[in-house]
Amino acid sequence: MYDIIVVGAGTSGCIIASLLSKKGFNVCIIDSKKADEVGNKVCGDALISRGIDSLRFEPHKSTVMNIASALRFHAPGIKPILLKTRVFLLDRFRFGQYFLHKAIDNGSLFLDRCKALAPIVKGDKVIGIKAKVGDSKNELYAKLIIDASGINAVIRRKLPKDWFLSKSIGKNDLALSYREIRKLKRSIDTEYCEVFYDRKVVPNGYYWIFPKGDDIVNVGIGTRMNIIDYNLKERFYKNIISNPIFTESEKLSHGFGILPISPPLSCSTASGFIVIGDAAKQVNPFIGEGIRPSIISAHIAAEIIENSKNFDQDCLWDYNVEFMKRLGAKHATFAAFGSFFEKLDYKEAKVLLSVFENKSYNFDDFEDFNISLLLIIKALFKGYKQIRSILKELAIIRSVRSIYKNFPDSPNKFLEWSYKVEQFWKDYL
Ligand SMILES: Cc1cc2nc3c(=O)[nH]c(=O)nc-3n(C[C@H](O)[C@H](O)[C@H](O)COP(=O)(O)OP(=O)(O)OC[C@H]3O[C@@H](n4cnc5c(N)ncnc54)[C@H](O)[C@@H]3O)c2cc1C
Structure with a gap:
């Protein structure tokens, strides 16, 4: 029996495992991926610094490829609008691996290729999870289960339907994105993360070009999933990769990704249970930014857990209160x-x-x-x-x-x- 099981070794899972094991908890973190695949994630790779600096959180320099000074917003017929802020352009794989190893170094036990299947519930409390390792099914028990399984929300979605957590809102809940990392033949300005709002290219969405270095960019397109009646990748090639800056560029990686873009989940706790990151819909629904919220919510949750006498709903409740105050109200806005x-x-x-x-x-x-x-x-x-x-x-x-x-x-x-x-x-x- 562990003190805590964290399901998912993405940003939110690794950071909370690392914080909690440092505080002395006996933590087990699991992921369905192999250890050397943790950190592979289709993402824009842009981490906005506001709010993480006050946590004294700064990504390790080995995981940062560039630091931009603003988001530059473009729309047809409009001169660009600058939103000034420090933005870290991450090497997403190294960033993921860095925090996985930090969690392990702090004492967490990491089980890779371990797929969570469902919660184990006793009365009104979550007491464990069912999981699959290879071909064998296992039951793992802990005093607290943290669902950090990203868009899958594999534990949260399978909790009893009459629990507070199932009271979720929002109709157009998901966005679909396609993105590539490209090496360019020419140098570009590394100061600005370019965001393009053009309804003719992507109605109800936007596309982006983020500089990871003077000749490497993260370029992608994303929109609400329920209204896509066209081929997103075709649009990407026709309207974005046709831009002269991509002439003779080399595609280094590519992929589709899904992220939640609804108002925040109304309640993210139950007795013996907390949900964080994408699994709790903690993404800014207007700009699709979720790395910083994952980091902030992992810190809030770790503090509440440390000060919790037991892991009952009453003791964990302040996590909801704090998250809503610090980020949830902004996301709802x-x-x-x-x-x-x-x-x-x-x-x-x-x-x-x-x-x-x-x-x-x-x-x-x-x-x-x-x-x-x-x-x-x-x-x-x-x-x-x-x-x-x-x-x-x-x-x-x-x-x-x-x-x-x-x-x-x-x-x-x-x-x-x-x-x-x-x-x-x-x-x-
Ligand atoms: C295309 C795209 C672009 C984005 N761009 C940006 C950006 O530029 N800036 C930004 O801030 N945010 C961006 N985001 C959002 C950001 O990537 C996420 O909000 C953030 O990664 C969420 O972290 P997480 O830890 O909650 O989930 P994840 O990073 O998704 O981690 C979840 C982990 O859980 C594991 N898992 C899932 N199911 C199971 C299971 N059943 N059993 C065990 N393990 C499981 C997965 O393997 C994974 O490792 C983007 C998202 C997408 C899709």
Whole structure:
């Protein structure tokens, strides 16, 4: 019997295993992959630094290929908009391996090629998991199970349907992406992570070109999964790889990936159980950023677990409260804003973006939605006709942020809160 079993050795799983074993817990971390495949992940590889610096978390220099200074946002007919922030462009494989070895060095036991199949539940508590190693099925027991299995959410999805965790919201929950790593024949600017919003290329999505070095880029395209009625890879080649910077470039790797882009999961704990990372839908649904949230939530969870007398729902509850305060409220705000933005017609979206064009802003202000009245007046002068709708939208954003920030401080008040939240998204999304 372990103190803790972590299912999944991705970013969130390895970091929480590493933190908890350092605190003295007897941790077992499992992954269905072979040890030397951990870290292989189709991703944009861009880690935004905001919020991880205060955790004194900085990726080891051996795992960072470039540090950019801003996200540069492009749209047709609009001059680029800069969002200033430090962005680490990771060697994703090395980053994954680094944290796996850190977890092992801190004392975690790692079982590779071990596939979790389902939770073992006794009464209202999770007490273990069923897993498959090779051809043999096993049962592994622990005082606490942490589901960090990414988009699979293999344990969470199989918990009893009447538990709080199953109260999940959001209709268009998933995004599909295709991305390649390419070596270029020419040098590019390594300062900016380029993001392109062009509905003709990818409706309800965007494409990106991130510089991992002066001649290596991560280039990809992603959009909501439920509305794709075209071949995403064909679009990628026709509209992006046709760009002259890719002439004679060499494809180093490629692949499809799926990520959650819904509002955050309403509840991520049960007795004997916590879910973190993509498995808990902890991704910014507007920009598809999930590495930083995984890191932050692993730190929050590790602290709550350390201070938990036992691993009952009441003791673990503060993980929900803290996550919602630090990131969940922001993610919910972006889910609301994203839905508003997608519904704008092309002309309206362009006028709205033109208010910000050719300027630079701090990423923090963008993430905190610090939108001044002056900008709204500017939009009016630029010919944006739907001022009433944007004022209404800003009021909605404020209210959704406040709902999530005021996540109930005890499980007793959860059902009332989640009813309110579900009604909100039902009307809104
Ligand atoms: C195309 C794409 C581009 C992205 N770009 C960015 C970006 O630029 N910046 C950013 O911040 N985020 C980005 N993201 C999101 C980011 O990659 C994820 O949010 C982040 O990796 C989540 O980490 P995780 O630990 O929760 O899950 P994962 O990294 O997916 O790890 C889950 C682990 O669980 C294991 N596992 C799954 N099922 C089982 C099972 N049954 N038994 C045992 N093990 C299992 C898997 O093998 C895996 O190792 C992108 C995602 C995609 C798909």
